[in-house]
Amino acid sequence: MNKVTVIVPIYNVENYVRKCFDSLLNQTYNDFVVFAVNDGSPANEQVIIDEYVAKFPEKFVGIQKENGGYGSVLEMAIQKCETPYFLVCDPDDYLADDAIQHLVDLAELSEADITIGAKYFIYSDGEDKDYDAAYNTNFTTLKTNSVYNKGSAEFDNLFYIDPSPHSKLYRKEVAKNIKFLHKVGYTDNLLFYMSLLNAKKVVYTDKACAYYLVDRAGNTMTDIRPKALDAHIEVFKEIVKQAQDLKPCDMFYYRMFESYKFILYQTPRMNGTVEEYSEKLDHLYELVESLIPYRNAISPLYKKYAKGGFLEKYRDMQLLKERSSANTFKTIKQKMIENFKVKE
Template structure:
């Protein structure tokens, strides 16, 4: 049994997976194992995975499964973990050599349930790197090496962290009961938010421990298919459903989910399709709005503290959260928005 398991969900990334696995095998920390999970990929990753598993049998576990999407990989891998902690590394990304050593050291020092690091953005067509502290610095400042304890006011600041999986060490018990939707993307958001709601002690480090390729064709940063809206709606609706079983859910959590809805709403301009098609997908997104309505007061409080939109848009947001007016206001807003 290793202390840490690194989960690598592999699908359609043949040209990247070797570089990712090489970075994981260079770790300066040694008590870990890699789950290289081929999620029914149509490309030829399996021979690469098998080669690494044969060369490093104590480190690389080759797992092959039918395609079920990112969430199905997380669900399967977490269910079979026997390590105390785990980390997810997407196969088109990679880790700094000292990533595990840094994260585990902080976890041991503070008996932390989660440790979260910074990252560097990297690009497919250049050697440029851009540092990202992994949270929204407009609204808070996180202290490196500080242990944030649940129940304190400062713990809420952690909800401004980017939910992507990069450089995040999770205690296994945080995620054991999470039920992941299959066949859709963005389930890393579910892992982050529910784990954070379950965590008692969380540590942040500003060291860039992961390298995130943000412009690969087909990843969640570049995907412009209309189904993106549906996936956002389903994942964040699932987050709200499963948050009901978490202890001490802070008000700021609901505001952050509302902000995720707003992000999805603005994707309506980016996705491909006719105005009518976009309106149809906006109706799917409205299901998320309905689940947010019972938390209207918490969301409005967040708007007052952190809202940066103009008065007109803020009024629309308030009306959309008001049950009697919500759907007519929402439909008019969508119709005008997608035609602009």
């Protein structure tokens, strides 16, 4: 019986998907099945999917569906999979030959709900690769091949992990009840944060198991459309909303506030008009509003970890106070729009 389902969400990646599929065929581990999910792609990936299904029917399952976005693929595939574990391999990325073997061995040895590995960044213009530990090393150091138990202080460090799907093996149980948004990007954040909140044990390895193409046109790393910014905001609002029944630790809320700040500082990259930019900033403030009730959880950790200067820290604390929040964000918004106009 297969132990792992590899979910490959496919949309407009015709030039990359063969390399992804071949990396799965080259795995040293064999007890897995591939869900090759065509999410209504306008390109010709279905011909490639059909080819691999015909050649390797014991390994590849081809699934066609109407376009619903990345989240709709994850939702459908997680519910459909019959294996105890799954991992997501984006079709413009690929896995190291022993990736699944290494992740499964660690998961079974530790009884972990999530097994997380490092990765390599790769680029479309050459053979260079850069090692990435898959977490923010400026704030913490994770111990390789060590088990992190929920409720421990060390477990909080896992919220510094990059939420992208690369090199992550999930036990199906921790993800099966996640409600994924459709027709938006960044839903891999929903998968990671909600699964982490559900997990009792997590294990990390510094072995790079995946190769992540970071500069493909159209992926979330390069998408600067107003629609992409809206999606980023909406996903984090949804994470905060769905987390309420799980009684998250204080570190969760602090990381959600830092996610707001990350999005804020990414907004000037948006390709749009000043009017659109103003609308997106208003949308972003909705995320801030959802975090105001958790100011007492966020504040001590913010004071401990935040890297900004005094004025920035003072402003952020005012932003989380119900009485001063709206006026504080109004000041932030005015400054951001002034800078955006200069760029325009």
